[in-house]
Amino acid sequence: METVHTENISIRTHSLSNLWRTAERGGYPAALWRLPRASEKQLIIDLSSEDRRLKADLEELPAGFAISPFLNPEGEQTRFLRADLYFSFDAEETLIAEEITASADFWRIQAFEDDADDDSEDVPEYHLKPIPMDGNAGSEREKFEEAVRQAVTEMKLGAFQKVVLSRRKWVELPARFDHVAAFHRLCETYPNAFISLVSLPESGCVWLGATPEVLVSQDHQGMFRTMSLAGTQSATDAQQQPVSLEHARWSDKEIEEHALVSRYIIECFKKIRLREYQESGPKTVKAGNLLHLRTDFQVDTQAVNFPQLGTVMLDLLHPTSAVCGTPKSSALRFIEHYENYDRSYYSGFLGPINIHNESHLFVNLRTMQMEGDQAVLYAGAGITENSIPEQEWHETEMKCQTLLAALAL
C-alpha cells in the first residue's frame, strides 16, 4: 500500500471501537474485516465521505474495500471505500500496523484525530434482549413458497434449470446494540468465515456478515481462487447431534444444484480459453450451523502469465449460479419478477482490494443490514425442478440462524 510516513502525520493509538465510533460520528465510510482462518482484524476508513461507484478493477484500484450490490449492470455500481486510514489489530486487539495513504489530506486526518481523542461517549454494553419483529412472517412465507412453486412449474416447462430465491427477515435490535462487539462475536464463533462490518453513511446503513463463499481471491503470490458452494443441510441431526462431514448424505437435487454452479465456473474459464485450472471437490464443508458442498478452483496466474485474471473472472462470475441461477438471464428475469424487493448488497460481493498486494472478494451471504434499531436479514435457497417449497423456506430460516444464533438475537 502507498503510504506517507512523516513525523508530523501519524494517527495516535486508539482502540478499534474508538476508531470505529469516530468514523461513524464523522460520517466517514469504514470497513472492518477478518479473513477466514486469520486472527488479524483490519480496518479502513475513507476520509472523503464520497459515495464512490466504479468498476472493480483489481489492477487499477488503490488500496480499499469494495462492496457491490447484487444488481450491478456492467459492474459499474461497485461502491468503493478508499483506505485513507488503515489499521490492523491482532486477536487481543492490540494495534499491530497503521498506515496513512498518500490520498488522505492532512486537515482531514487532524479533524479525525481530534474527534477520536474525544472519548466522552462511554462504550455501549452488549445487550442481548431481542424483540423479533416478524409480524408479517406468515405472508412472507406464503409469498416465498408461492414463488418456489412458480419456479418449479416454469422449470418443468424448460424455462430454466435453477433459480436462487431469497427473502428477508426483520429483527429489532436491542437498545444500544454495539456493532463492533457483534463483529467480534462473529469472529469468535465462525473462525472459517469472512467476517465483515461495513458502514455506509450515505445510506445510513451498516452491514454485518459472516460469509463462507469466496468469489474471487488473488494473493500476493498471484494465486487465484474461486469456489462453487451450493447444496445445504443442517450441521446437526434430528437429535441435535453434529453430523460428521464423512457421514453427510446429499440428495440428487443437491448434487445437481451444486454441479450447475461448478459447470458455470468452468464455462467462465472456457470463455477466456483458460485450461490450466486445478479443481478439487466436491467435498462437504461446515459453515456455522450448516453443511455445504464445495468445489475449489485455483489458478497460478504467474505460471499462466495472466495477472489480470482476478478482474476478468470477477466480471464473468458475478452473479454466479449460487446466488442467481442457470441460465443467468432467465433466472435473473424470474428473480426480478417474483422476489419483488431490492436485494441491495445481499448476494453481491464484498472484500478488501489491494491491501498488501492481495484482494479477497466474497459473496455477501449470511448478512444483515442495520439501520438504527432495526436489522434486515437476507437469505436465499437454490431452487431446482425437484424443490419442495416448505424445505426451501426452512433452509432460508436456517441461514438466518447463522447470524441470529451467534448474536443471540
Ligand SMILES: C=C(O[C@@H]1C=C(C(=O)O)C=C[C@H]1O)C(=O)O
Ligand atoms: C443464497 C445463499 O446461499 C447460497 C446458496 C446455497 C444453496 O442453495 O444451497 C448454498 C450456499 C450459497 O451459495 C444464502 O445464504 O442466502
